[in-house]
Amino acid sequence: MTVDGLPVPGPLLEARSVDRSYGRTQALREASLSVTAGEILAIMGPSGSGKSTLLHCLAGIFTPDAGEIWFDGRRLDLLSDARRSELRRTTFGFVFQFGQLVPELTVADNVALPLLLGRARRKQAYQRAGGWLKRLELDEWSERRTGELSGGQAQRVAIARALVTRPKVIFADEPTGALDSLTGEKVMELLVSLARQEGATVIVVTHDARVAACADREVMVRDGKVTDPYASAAVR
Ligand SMILES: Nc1ncnc2c1ncn2[C@@H]1O[C@H](COP(=O)(O)OP(=O)(O)OP(=O)(O)O)[C@@H](O)[C@H]1O
Secondary structure (H helix, E strand, O other): OEEOOEEOOOEEEEEEEEEEEEOOEEEEEEEEEEEEOOOEEEEEOOOOOOHHHHHHHHOOOOOOOEEEEEEOOEEHHHOOHHHHHHHHHHOEEEEEOOOOOOOOOEHHHHHHHHHHHOOOOHHHHHHHHHHHHHHOOOHHHOOOEHHHOOHHHHHHHHHHHHHOOOOOEEEEEOOOOOOOHHHHHHHHHHHHHHHHHHOOEEEEEOOOHHHHOOOOEEEEEEOOEEEOHHHHHHHO
């Protein structure tokens, strides 16, 4: 597609009419969403509306019961489990509410881990991890165990770990949910600015309007469906 003779990028990641149930609970009903490369998208909505389930489907963690997930021109939901996990390791990055760092390991080990799992050379993995820790002003903490970190520091380590593989998409599920609002805002601003520098797309599930305000666009999930908040405001 072109506008004024210039190519318009197609979506990088898309959910098309996705259904997903847990037993008898239908979490998603014909949920559709499309995200372009480099976009920072916030997914908001009431508790239990299906936000996390949608994020997990987009990231290839869950496969939909019906509907399609497209990533970079390919059907993600049709890939084998092994190919989807490889994609998650090499092309996607993840930041969760409680960081989910490995407490027995040091900060540097945690950041180097995705590279080591991808069979990078040890020296290179630790060099790259060190570069990210410096960028996030955490280099003094690199040999400490993650249990010694504050919530905000732990989330900065989680951001470094998510970015170390240079992912195309970062999936963040309530990344500031365990932080006070000021720390949460700083963590989100950091995530967005680093993602922009790296050209990564970010999809963030959040309850916090201030976190969503850092995004380029917001969508709402209600009763398992995606709605554009501005479109629904116009209808009201
Ligand atoms: N593992 C599970 N087993 C059974 N039901 C589940 C499971 N995970 C989610 N659900 C249900 O699916 C629906 C959607 O859940 P989901 O976690 O996607 O919503 P959410 O919008 O992310 O909620 P929250 O904001 O509270 O995290 C809810 O009714 C929830 O109770």
